[in-house]
Amino acid sequence: MVIKPYGFAIWEKIQHALDTMFKETGHENVYFPLFIPKSYLSKEASHVEGFAKECAVVTHYRLKNAEDGSGIVVDETAKLEEELIVRPTSETIIWDTYRKWIQSYRDLPLLYNQWANVVRWEMRTRLFLRTAEFLWQEGHTAHATKEEAITEAEKMMNVYATFAEDFMAMPVIRGLKSESERFAGAEETYCIEALMQDGKALQAGTSHFLGQNFAKAFDVKFATKEGNQEYVWATSWGVSTRLMGALIMTHSDDHGLVLPPKLAPIQVVIVPIYKGEEQLAQLGEHVEGLMKDLRKKGISVKYDNRDTHKPGFKFNEYELKGVPLRIGIGPRDLEQGTYELARRDTLTKESIDAGRIVARIEELLEEIQQNLLDRALSYRESHITEVTDYQEFKKVLEVKGGFISAHWDGTKETEERIKEETKATIRCIPIDQKKESGVCVYSGKPSSGRVLFAKAY
């Protein structure tokens, strides 16, 4: 995966917004090594079980010229005594370090996060959604009590949900994973689940309550106020460049990307429509003040005066790139003191008096942000279908897609069968699940509440 400048600028905006939210909730950034000794990874049994099959392994530390002159080869004399794993996630190396940092309750909590690249070897990759290497943040916190750790895990799920809705204009369902979908090493996995326009669900972020599993595996104890030695409680939580995929698939249409203003690298693009150098110069001068006014308001604006491309080409290009607002300006607008303003989300145009343009742009950026969220929410709401029998379950899944709200008997076996037969998995047990007794859509056994199934990326 290569991330080009425009895509990376979106990722930078995502990073900035999230990083600010992390810091506001008391977290600090740190950096831990890329390479994890194999023995560390092996210490937490279910963790290694979950990641062993997709690890990139460093075995040597030198190359050399082949003796037969055939080129560069691995120098077999430079074999590592212990192989290094390229981190698929950093719980193990971080908890090995936390042992040295935590002695007493006074050292707790540790509320740390890192922005990093990780590698999970994938046989079938899919850009932004499933790539061998991806960029992410991983929070790793240490607490004195179980309650505090659970509160932290829930808080970060809520931070992710707020970010998804307020910045990405992407509605999400907050929930708990079923046991078989839990993070390897977690006691409980909280998640936010989004629905893409093709009816498939996408796990957009997870926050794990890790119990004392890693503290036990790495022998991390602390002296309590009362002087007892106890194992430390842990959480970890992460979102990744997968959010870029989510953003693209939530809002795009047949014309290309549609970006929510809060994450758009360019919020307003101005395209001059002109004949000849002189008109171009005139228009250039005319829009200078407007650009200054917009920038003063913190609105990012680009003036595209390239003479190598026609306005129509530019219009298409910025539609493709999802720029929320486009201003077209030609000599007639100049005469009349107007601007032509086009919205990317609705593809509608309006003519605005120069005196009102800045205020109108501010209004519209907010309106677009809200409209995208509303649109996605209304799509999502109309794609949660309650079903009571398995035939209906399969039919809805096939014909309509989306989330299926159904009773489940709570067993791994049923979950596994449904997955085998339909490819649908339990996306989550919603946090706001209402207690409602019923019978499992598959087994007919008793159930105490509905869960959400869907096909997922």
Added chain:
Amino acid sequence: MVIKPYGFAIWEKIQHALDTMFKETGHENVYFPLFIPKSYLSKEASHVEGFAKECAVVTHYRLKNAEDGSGIVVDETAKLEEELIVRPTSETIIWDTYRKWIQSYRDLPLLYNQWANVVRWEMRTRLFLRTAEFLWQEGHTAHATKEEAITEAEKMMNVYATFAEDFMAMPVIRGLKSESERFAGAEETYCIEALMQDGKALQAGTSHFLGQNFAKAFDVKFATKEGNQEYVWATSWGVSTRLMGALIMTHSDDHGLVLPPKLAPIQVVIVPIYKGEEQLAQLGEHVEGLMKDLRKKGISVKYDNRDTHKPGFKFNEYELKGVPLRIGIGPRDLEQGTYELARRDTLTKESIDAGRIVARIEELLEEIQQNLLDRALSYRESHITEVTDYQEFKKVLEVKGGFISAHWDGTKETEERIKEETKATIRCIPIDQKKESGVCVYSGKPSSGRVLFAKAY
């Protein structure tokens, strides 16, 4: 290398300042993969020559349970057809991609940068200065002409120098590397060289004019305006977490770190001196307004009201951490309407009227920033010694250290001999080297100007 929160906060400030300067000079951020196929690395002969001996090599992509139950082992059936190198630098994978992005002069220049981790296997590591993995930024630009590429390489050297001096308060010498110290694959390496307090030099940043070497190795041609096919011209430039080492070693004293205000995560710390809860509450209320006023001015301030540590302990701690200004406030200050203000750089104290405190802090932060630069500059200036004969060269190197300005005959052989005999290397040929004919300090052969030698990290 683990970077803890306080250290990482300094790195974030370095990143932010540099990233802003890169963007102001027209660069955009991108992201390229961590893993480089071995065959890519091999394409530019001198490049692979330079990096082959320190490459971490990924050979497998899966672990498994050992058949004898002895634990987790590498799955030999999951051997990669072609080994992957963990990037030591990214010229090869980037130029392999640029081939797809560049067809015509219209596609040029490409002015891209990435913030990334890289790995160079080091036998003797030294925290921040020489670690197997480090964090850095690497700029990779592509140009239509040689002149434009050279201008870019020089511009980025100057950006680095400005950053070092304006933010790090670290004076640097701008220069060119001799051929043997050049980057593997470069035609010319520009550098900034700093002097540490122990008299050793430290290469703080490099900017390379790569000629057409990588374009030729990766077959990257473009159609000129005239319709000819020509190879593209390249630069690359980078600074790393090594700058953290430079920062520490430039300003620290026997009491600990001394941070320039522009890079200090905490610029002002306030420590209450009190007896009992009531006094603490009073002081807390009293400083609230001051903190608000400072924050309004963009000054970062921390109020340390921990009741687990005494004021004296806190004073030491913030000295150790290099916080530029410390305010002590006790009941007597409250009565008299004063604050006690202590400077970290000079370890001096003054008592300031509450009404003047904000203005005085603003003044002092500027003064400290300037004082650190002046102090480091005066040390550096007094540690550049002109020598004319080799005995003196050796004596100065041993007794005084620092840079030695000496004539050199321009040959690799002389450079090599001096290095073997004294451990001093040519740090750079200063950009502002004045033409001055003389004789080589080692060989007695003619020389056209002085170069700077030093022992280096």
